[in-house]
Amino acid sequence: MNEPLLVLVCGVSGQEEERIGAAAPDAEIVFAARVADVADRLPEAHVVAGNLDADGLAAAARLRWVHSWAAGVDGALYPEMVASPVVLTSSKGNGAVPLAEHALMLMLMLDRDAPRWLRGQASRSWDRFRHGELAGATCSIVGMGGAGAALARRAAAFDMRVLGLRRRPDEPAPCVERMYGPGDVEAFVAEADFVVVTAALTAQSRGLLGRAAFRAMKPTAHYVCVSRGGIADDDALLTALREGWIAGAGLDAHTVEPLPPDSPFWSLPNVIVTPHNGATTAQTGRRGVDVFVANLARFVAGEPLRNVVDKRAGY
Structure with a gap:
């Protein structure tokens, strides 16, 4: 890409930041608890990892890829996302x-x-x-x-x-x-x-x-x-x-x-x-980051991403 890559990463623990940064050393990576906390950067963002709603998607004019930390993405498949050319990936397999x-x-x-x-x-x-x-x-x-x-x-x-x-x-x-x-x-x-x-x-x-x-x-x-x-x-x-x-x-x-x-x-x-608690483990979160880190390296290298969601099929 000619312009600097801006990646917004939301909802990961501080200990994961170093290995995410290592996957794209030349990119600007901004970490936050929620997407709402970096809403002012959405118009410039090329990649968002986290829960991006329809308003956020509309604001992100340069967005090319969204990663969901969840394996199931039914909540992320709102009509605007389904119709968008933005690639959606999931953490499928992490749990x-x-x-x-x-x-x-x-x-x-x-x-x-x-x-x-x-x-x-x-x-x-x-x-x-x-x-x-x-x-x-x-x-x-x-x-x-x-x-x-x-x-x-x-x-x-x-x-x-x-x-x-x-x-x-x-x-x-x-x-x-x-x-x-x-x-x-x-x-x-x-x-x-x-x-x-x-x-x-x-x-x-x-x-x-x-x-x-x-x-x-x-x-x-x-x-x-x-x-x-x-x-x-x-x-x-x-x-x-x-x-x-x-x-x-x-x-x-x-x-x-x-x-x-x-x-x-x-x-x-x-x-x-039980309260939808079956996959609430530290290892589940880490495997989700593993998926994102590997895909971020592929994105920077121009290689095909894995765990790409078929938006029409729903997974």
Whole structure:
């Protein structure tokens, strides 16, 4: 580029600044807590890493690239961004490990009714009971991206049978016995002891699991969501939980966040709620910076960026 490169980096810790700067030593890199704090520099900026809203995008006349620290970019795909020629990249893959671990934790807690042990501890009650084990159970994973693939490996290590569902079912994945497509949802969930959602929220995945899907599940099966709410229809899920169509649910991602205090999910006895906390680890943040640092070096060198979002597809 003929003019000096201006990069606005928002929302990273101070210890990451040195390695971001090293990726583009000739650029001017401005660090801030929020994009709003550097709004006066947006008209000159070529790159923004952080949450850029529609007003910020309109102000950034020279902008060429926006990086999202999140893996899921549904919040960044407002109409103006979708229509813009600005390249959008994500931190896809940064939370795969903790999300897979969180899903496995919820599966174990549900299968063994861990809340019963916590209630026993609180009441000092020696309450022994027969519970399940994951070995031999079927884990049906919705979405075979980074988190889905990471969960498949871990579930297989627990001697579980693993099935997958993805938009292109002809693409196999390690540790997955069989892949299904979006048109085979009911057959896919009917096989499951656990249906686990690790997919991005897109126009195609929104409401993918409705009444027919929950009706098709075994009454002993559990539903787990660690990626995005809204992929399951909330009304259908509530009915399934209340009427015993399924045994229970572990919900880390919710259609409305924070989950409202009056949401019935909080008080259902067969539901474990966590506050979209599955990937809140230091390592997740560092892997997101790794993606940006590598892409910044590519941008400076004029090389293609990785983790480029297909704005129409939504991921």
